[in-house]
Amino acid sequence: MTETAERWTPTHGEPYRPVPYRPARTPADESLARAAELRARMGLRRTVRQFAPDPVPLDVVRDAIACAATAPSGAHQQPWTFVLVQDPEIRRAIREAAEHEERVSYDGRLGEEWLEALRPLGTDEIKPHLTDAPALIVVFQQRYWLGDDGTKHKHYYVDESVGIAVGMLLTALHLSGMAALVHTPSPMRFLREVLDRPENEKAFAVIPVGHPAPDCQVPDLVRKSLDQVLVEI
Ligand code: IYR
Numbered sequence: 001m002t003e004t005a006e007r008w009t010p011t012h013g014e015p016y017r018p019v020p021y022r023p024a025r026t027p028a029d030e031s032l033a034r035a036a037e038l039r040a041r042m043g044l045r046r047t048v049r050q051f052a053p054d055p056v057p058l059d060v061v062r063d064a065i066a067c068a069a070t071a072p073s074g075a076h077q078q079p080w081t082f083v084l085v086q087d088p089e090i091r092r093a094i095r096e097a098a099e100h101e102e103r104v105s106y107d108g109r110l111g112e113e114w115l116e117a118l119r120p121l122g123t124d125e126i127k128p129h130l131t132d133a134p135a136l137i138v139v140f141q142q143r144y145w146l147g148d149d150g151t152k153h154k155h156y157y158v159d160e161s162v163g164i165a166v167g168m169l170l171t172a173l174h175l176s177g178m179a180a181l182v183h184t185p186s187p188m189r190f191l192r193e194v195l196d197r198p199e200n201e202k203a204f205a206v207i208p209v210g211h212p213a214p215d216c217q218v219p220d221l222v223r224k225s226l227d228q229v230l231v232e233i
Contacts, residue, residue: 010145011076012153041175046218048179049123051133051210058084060176061135061209068169074157079142080165080204083195086135093194094138094206095130098185102127105186121219129181133208138191139166140201152200162204173209180209 026034065082073079085091102125106115130136141162144152155161166182173180183206185191191203 008078010147010153042171043223045170045174046179047181048210048212048216048218049129049181050213050216051129051179051208052213053132053134054211055134056178056210058086058135060178061137061173064169064172064176064178065137067172068165071161071165071168073161073165074155077142077145077155077161079145079155079158080162081140081142081197081201082169083138083140083197084135085138085195088131090194091131091136094136094191095127097190097194098127098130098183098206099125101185101187101190120221127183127185129183129208130206132213133181133210135209137169137207137209138195139169139204139207140192140197141204142200143202144200146200166205166207169207178209179212180207182207 061084065084068082069078069080071080085094106125110118139162141158142155143158144154147153170180170182184204185206188203188206191197191206192199192201197203
């Protein structure tokens with residue numbers, strides 16, 4: 001399947017109609033070179049919490065969302081909606097509601113164990129990135145879809161599908177030279193209201209996108225080494 005001008009509509013109940021797939025084989029030396037380069041470039045990705053106010057080319061963000069939307073999904077139901085928010089009023093409303101929830105969380109809802117886990121990251125309830133970053137991508141999961149007659153149809157593996165899509169979004173943004181942050185205010189119900197999304201959609205994450213502020217700082221993190229995460233049998 002390639003991207004076409006044809007619009008997708010639910011394929012529920014349709015028969016299996018396979019088409020040939022014959023991508024050109026990548027020679028091993030070329031694969032090795034690309035893999036090493038990607039590994040090095042992905043190693044430079046950092047979660048950014050202080051953004052410069054400078055605009056970003058919106059077509060870069062749109063292309064990154066289009067990349068994310070190529071993710072595999074349960075029953076190919078593509079259960080995601082990406083809302084790109086630039087409107088300063090709406091971002092202010094999102095920040096206000098998010099900081100309200102975060103204040104309750106950091107004031108005790110998270111519990112001591114969770115706060116200790118977060119301490120090395122330096123996070124707190126103040127979320128300037130929600131208004132400082134030039135763009136926000138709010139990702140929604142579509143928990144179900146509605147047939148023409150209004151019947152609800154379940155989507156499958158929604159958490160997994162949307163998680164994979166967000167991983168691909170972060171990869172595309174980083175490789176396009178953008179900085180981002182996965183912010184998960186909890187609870188996130190307010191996002192459906194603020195962004196006027198339908199009832200079948202549930203907010204998954206808010207992703208500010210932009211360039212790091214000139215004085216941006218990040219925690220001094222160490223990633224697990226390959227031998228700590230890879231088991232070969
Ligand atoms: N949602 C809160 C708390 C938080 C939780 C985890 I797990 C993090 O990795 C980071 C933050 C916040 O955004 O501050």
